[in-house]
Amino acid sequence: MEKDTEHIVNQLRCNNEKILNEVYLNYRESFVAFVKRYGLKNEDAVDVFQDAVIAMHQNFVIKQVTLHKDVSLKTYLFAIGKNIIKSKLKKERQMYAVDDFNNWESLDEEHEPTEAALLIKMRNGFEGLGKKCKEIITLFYYRGFSINEILDHMGYKDANTVKSQKSRCLKQLKTLSNESYE
Amino acid sequence: MNREEILQKYFHNRLSEKERAQFEIDLQNSEQLQKEYKEYKHLQAAIKQSEYNRLKKELKALEAAKTGKKTTLFNWKIAATLLILVSIGGLWHLSQPADVDKIYAQYFTEYPNTLKPVVRGNEDVQTLAFTYYENNEYDKAATAFSSLLSKNEDADIRFYYALSLLNDTKLELAKHELEALLLTNTQYKAQLHWYLGLIEMKFGNNAKAIAYFEMLQDPQAFNHKKAQKLIAKLSR
Numbered sequence: 001m002e003k004d005t006e007h008i009v010n011q012l013r014c015n016n017e018k019i020l021n022e023v024y025l026n027y028r029e030s031f032v033a034f035v036k037r038y039g040l041k042n043e044d045a046v047d048v049f050q051d052a053v054i055a056m057h058q059n060f061v062i063k064q065v066t067l068h069k070d071v072s073l074k075t076y077l078f079a080i081g082k083n084i085i086k087s088k089l090k091k092e093r094q095m096y097a098v099d100d101f102n103n104w105e106s107l108d109e110e111h112e113p114t115e116a117a118l119l120i121k122m123r124n125g126f127e128g129l130g131k132k133c134k135e136i137i138t139l140f141y142y143r144g145f146s147i148n149e150i151l152d153h154m155g156y157k158d159a160n161t162v163k164s165q166k167s168r169c170l171k172q173l174k175t176l177s178n179e180s181y182e
Numbered sequence: 183m184n185r186e187e188i189l190q191k192y193f194h195n196r197l198s199e200k201e202r203a204q205f206e207i208d209l210q211n212s213e214q215l216q217k218e219y220k221e222y223k224h225l226q227a228a229i230k231q232s233e234y235n236r237l238k239k240e241l242k243a244l245e246a247a248k249t250g251k252k253t254t255l256f257n258w259k260i261a262a263t264l265l266i267l268v269s270i271g272g273l274w275h276l277s278q279p280a281d282v283d284k285i286y287a288q289y290f291t292e293y294p295n296t297l298k299p300v301v302r303g304n305e306d307v308q309t310l311a312f313t314y315y316e317n318n319e320y321d322k323a324a325t326a327f328s329s330l331l332s333k334n335e336d337a338d339i340r341f342y343y344a345l346s347l348l349n350d351t352k353l354e355l356a357k358h359e360l361e362a363l364l365l366t367n368t369q370y371k372a373q374l375h376w377y378l379g380l381i382e383m384k385f386g387n388n389a390k391a392i393a394y395f396e397m398l399q400d401p402q403a404f405n406h407k408k409a410q411k412l413i414a415k416l417s418r
Contacts, residue, residue, distance in 0.1 A: 021240075024241060050245070054234055054238060054241070062226070062230065064194055064195055119224065119228050122224055122225065122227075123231050124325065124329075126229055127232055130322070140190070141190075142229040144193065144194030146190070173225075175306065175310070177228075177329075
């Protein structure tokens with residue numbers, strides 16, 4: 001991996017959105033030109049590019065992905081984009097195919113309907129949280145910060161305070177999303 | 183490592199191969215771990231979706247700025263400018279009887295929480311909703327009230343839901359909710375008439391506004407004097 005790429009990837013893994021915007025602007029033209037080969041309209045190509053950029057970013061942030069030394073950021077991003085187009089085209093084909101079967105439910109991508117509903121509830125619960133709670137929950141579950149890392153990052157008194165604050169916020173989120181795991 | 187740490191490391195790719203293999207075996211054998219695993223997975227997916235929506239908006243805005251096209255997103259600057267222009271237009275047309283927006287602003291005050299005093303330490307949705315309401319975080323209050331109402335219909339709670347919308351300047355939505363409450367036996371009947379009157383006045387429906395304000399004829403009624411003044415202004 002080039003030094004420059006390494007720096008960018010590290011920044012993305014730290015959730016640096018300014019760098020994300022730079023990546024967006026840097027590869028936009030070539031990506032749109034590239035996906036037009038699949039017969040996509042300009043608008044759809046841009047839409048796919050945005051989704052690819054977000055998926056790439058979330059892979060870095062959540063899964064802390066590292067790139068193999070021979071893989072450039074561009075190659076990685078374009079590969080994600082290609083996968084998105086493929087699943088998009090597959091879905092469109094299914095759309096035409098299911099007309100005969102009336103089997104619309106199978107179209108609902110990765111999640112079962114009940115699971116999708118649960119996710120919406122939980123997302124609403126998360127979005128209903130106050131700023132502090134949102135931050136602590138995001139740091140733990142989305143960015144994978146340990147309790148001690150959260151302690152340093154948010155300047156709490158001690159690890160126990162972080163733990164109790166986190167469980168209080170989680171309780172609030174569950175109450176808000178009206179969903180219990182008990 | 184405790185279970186939560188292991189789960190977190192698993193979901194963020196921080197387990198060694200050996201630890202990961204062990205985790206997968208444990209997962210198959212423990213119902214409790216499966217439950218916690220699911221909870222973590224769902225939580226992460228929910229945050230991921232929320233972040234996706236936020237980032238998508240940002241990238242759309244970046245795209246719009248780049249191409250110089252008008253953004254399809256709601257643009258606050260444009261909205262604010264339009265609002266000012268509309269208000270100026272409004273001033274022009276409404277020189278008689280008076281500037282409605284100004285009167286609205288003068289007479290509108292947020293209705294206080296008189297239903298459930300917030301007791302610190304309680305963590306139920308209702309307390310949370312009223313805490314948001316009292317802290318002027320009306321969009322969050324509205325979400326919380328709406329969540330309460332989805333479980334259990336309660337006219338007085340709906341009143342605060344409507345007021346959260348109204349305080350958040352969502353007049354159309356608030357009007358709809360308040361009108362629905364007219365048919366209930368909420369303890370806030372007079373308040374309904376007052377706020378509906380203000381909304382209708384703001385929308386330029388003076389006759390309707392006067393009709394609502396006339397419902398506050400009783401000298402003991404909520405905002406009786408203010409209602410009388412407004413009737414006088416609107417009838418001019």
